[in-house]
Amino acid sequence: MSAIINKVETLWWYLSRPSYSVQLIQLFRRFLNREKERTRSEAMRWCQQVAIPMEEVLYKLGIDKIEYPWEVYTDYWQEAEKRAKRVPMVMGGAGAVEFIFTITRALKPVRLVETGVAYGWSTLAMLLGTLETESARVISTDMPYPKMGNEPYVGYVIPEDLRQRWLLIRKPDILAVPKAIKHFGGTIDFAHYDSDKSYTGRMLTYPRLWQALRKGGIFISDDVQDNIAFKEFSHQIGVEPLVFEYKGKYVGVLKK
Numbered sequence: 425m426s427a428i429i430n431k432v433e434t435l436w437w438y439l440s441r442p443s444y445s446v447q448l449i450q451l452f453r454r455f456l457n458r459e460k461e462r463t464r465s466e467a468m469r470w471c472q473q474v475a476i477p478m479e480e481v482l483y484k485l486g487i488d489k490i491e492y493p494w495e496v497y498t499d500y501w502q503e504a505e506k507r508a509k510r511v512p513m514v515m516g517g518a519g520a521v522e523f524i525f526t527i528t529r530a531l532k533p534v535r536l537v538e539t540g541v542a543y544g545w546s547t548l549a550m551l552l553g554t555l556e557t558e559s560a561r562v563i564s565t566d567m568p569y570p571k572m573g574n575e576p577y578v579g580y581v582i583p584e585d586l587r588q589r590w591l592l593i594r595k596p597d598i599l600a601v602p603k604a605i606k607h608f609g610g611t612i613d614f615a616h617y618d619s620d621k622s623y624t625g626r627m628l629t630y631p632r633l634w635q636a637l638r639k640g641g642i643f644i645s646d647d648v649q650d651n652i653a654f655k656e657f658s659h660q661i662g663v664e665p666l667v668f669e670y671k672g673k674y675v676g677v678l679k680k
């Protein structure tokens with residue numbers, strides 16, 4: 425009974441918020457894709473087979489050392505950690521921040537799109553990674569967790585003086601990603617995917633980001649062990665997937 429009440433409350437949450445209710449289409453598509461949604465074991469086995477160390481992934485991208493944002497920008501990072509302590513709920517965990525920081529610092533992208541913000545650790549890594557590239561802008565998409573009331577805290581760790589180079593689109597990816605890409609005139613240099621972890625969500629948004637990515641641009645997806653979307657997508661586009669383990673999960677990287 426409580427499961428039914430929970431579902432009805434979730435449905436109401438979506439229906440009473442017009443900017444998020446379009447996500448219901450995705451929830452229905454997930455149901456249609458349910459076999460693909462249950463491919464975690466296959467994806468995990470694949471990740472274990474193909475994973476290489478993070479340093480090697482960087483090396484293949486022409487970068488010879490990892491840099492840590494908390495060492496290079498200690499004050500900003502400490503301020504972010506203080507801000508995180510003021511968040512009264514638990515949101516989604518951080519992506520591979522030192523990897524994101526190292527890549528953005530080395531390759532100097534100027535049009536960056538990320539999906540999924542929560543506290544904002546990966547956003548912070550991108551904003552700090554591009555701090556010396558004055559023209560760089562980060563656009564993030566985020567739809568808050570249904571019923572959690574975490575809207576005011578999305579991106580909370582990002583210090584105020586870094587926010588002028590950041591735009592947050594508070595809509596589900598299905599609407600927000602095309603907007604973010606359009607904002608950059610249709611072409612982006614860097615994409616980080618860390619929002620809807622379903623097969624359905626990834627297979628909608630991976631191609632959109634990939635199509636907009638310029639040649640030589642970098643695409644990163646978090647948690648690729650969740651289902652076979654990343655494996656299938658990399659095969660579809662015919663690009664060598666670079667995968668590394670990070671804190672017991674796997675991150676996938678593609679260079680266009």
Ligand SMILES: C[S@@+](CC[C@H](N)C(=O)[O-])C[C@H]1O[C@@H](n2cnc3c(N)ncnc32)[C@H](O)[C@@H]1O
Pocket residue numbers: 447515516517518519520539540541542543544545546547565566567568569595596597598618619620621625
């Ligand atoms: C794992 S957290 C992001 C963590 C963040 N990248 C970091 O490194 O700190 C995932 C975020 O994506 C949001 N999200 C989930 N599904 C989404 C969707 N369909 N569209 C946009 N955001 C979504 C969640 O509410 C949450 O804020």
